[in-house]
Amino acid sequence: MRDAGAFSHYPHPMANHILVTGSAGRIGHAVVQALAAQQLPVIGYDLMPTPGLRPEQCRIGTLEDVTLLQAAANGARCIVHLAATPDDSRFPRGAEPDDGDNFLTELVPNNIVGSYQVMEAARKGGVSRVILASTGQVIDGHLRNGRIPVRSSTSPEPRYLYACTKVFLEALGQVYSRQHAMTVLAVRLGWCPRPGQEEEFRQSEMGPDVYLSPGDAGRFFLAVVQAKSLPSYSIVYATSKPVRREIYDMAETTRITGYVPQDMWSDGDP
Numbered sequence: 001m002r003d004a005g006a007f008s009h010y011p012h013p014m015a016n017h018i019l020v021t022g023s024a025g026r027i028g029h030a031v032v033q034a035l036a037a038q039q040l041p042v043i044g045y046d047l048m049p050t051p052g053l054r055p056e057q058c059r060i061g062t063l064e065d066v067t068l069l070q071a072a073a074n075g076a077r078c079i080v081h082l083a084a085t086p087d088d089s090r091f092p093r094g095a096e097p098d099d100g101d102n103f104l105t106e107l108v109p110n111n112i113v114g115s116y117q118v119m120e121a122a123r124k125g126g127v128s129r130v131i132l133a134s135t136g137q138v139i140d141g142h143l144r145n146g147r148i149p150v151r152s153s154t155s156p157e158p159r160y161l162y163a164c165t166k167v168f169l170e171a172l173g174q175v176y177s178r179q180h181a182m183t184v185l186a187v188r189l190g191w192c193p194r195p196g197q198e199e200e201f202r203q204s205e206m207g208p209d210v211y212l213s214p215g216d217a218g219r220f221f222l223a224v225v226q227a228k229s230l231p232s233y234s235i236v237y238a239t240s241k242p243v244r245r246e247i248y249d250m251a252e253t254t255r256i257t258g259y260v261p262q263d264m265w266s267d268g269d270p
């Protein structure tokens with residue numbers, strides 16, 4: 001049942017809504033735009049207000065604020081969990097003492113503890129569908145050794161410690177789907193460059209083939225939210241159309257979710 005007291009700060013509590021964590025970020029913003037364009041009821045959850053959402057649709061706090069998170073999750077039809085520290089800050093490490101490692105300071109609290117809190121909020125709030133943002137970095141070892149295209153069944157060979165937290169996320173989703181009868185989809189996202197990553201993207205040999213445009217990111221998550229049924233647990237990839245060759249096998253994505261990419265990277269992007 002809805003915890004009305006926990007919603008009391010907000011003038012317009014919603015029911016049957018879609019909760020998007022990390023809604024103010026690069027991908028989150030694209031997702032809330034796509035959902036709102038279909039008049040779907042969206043609640044954004046982030047450290048800051050989400051552009052494009054009205055104040056009453058924004059929950060501002062960390063994933064560790066379990067009271068706020070639980071109130072936001074209660075009654076949701078679906079949670080799209082994007083909030084995370086989205087990469088290693090520096091790896092392999094630099095020199096001591098400031099070696100740039102962000103595992104204990106950011107990756108553990110935001111990606112590991114935070115994801116656990118989201119799954120717990122979903123379980124306690126009776127949320128039946130959760131979509132988890134994983135990354136192609138979990139299968140990086142296959143790419144480096146030319147074992148492409150990678151498939152949904154490809155086992156993890158994580159890049160660095162950020163990717164390890166996403167392996168944990170995928171496993172966490174699988175446990176909750178099995179133990180708590182939730183539908184969980186983990187998506188190994190392609191590369192939707194954040195501000196400041198443009199040059200790194202251009203230098204990357206695989207970048208154009210794993211590019212994920214904001215428009216396609218929005219369309220992908222909309223497709224998953226709207227899918228009539230999903231397997232109890234699945235892993236899929238999501239990218240735009242590759243420029244030269246297929247790195248991620250998207251057949252399973254289209255079969256399960258109906259998502260078909262529309263965009264392709266070009267010189268004007270990102």
Ligand SMILES: NC(=O)c1ccc[n+]([C@@H]2O[C@H](COP(=O)([O-])OP(=O)(O)OC[C@H]3O[C@@H](n4cnc5c(N)ncnc54)[C@H](O)[C@@H]3O)[C@@H](O)[C@H]2O)c1
Binds near residue numbers: 084110134193
């Ligand atoms: N952009 C990409 O290319 C890419 C690729 C693969 C996977 N991902 C994953 O997709 C998700 C979104 O990535 P993005 O590129 O939009 O990142 P981003 O940094 O632009 O957005 C992340 C958002 O999460 C919020 N956030 C972080 N920690 C939080 C916490 N503890 N509590 C509340 N909010 C918190 C941040 O404020 C930010 O707005 C992440 O999980 C990331 O790991 C992104």
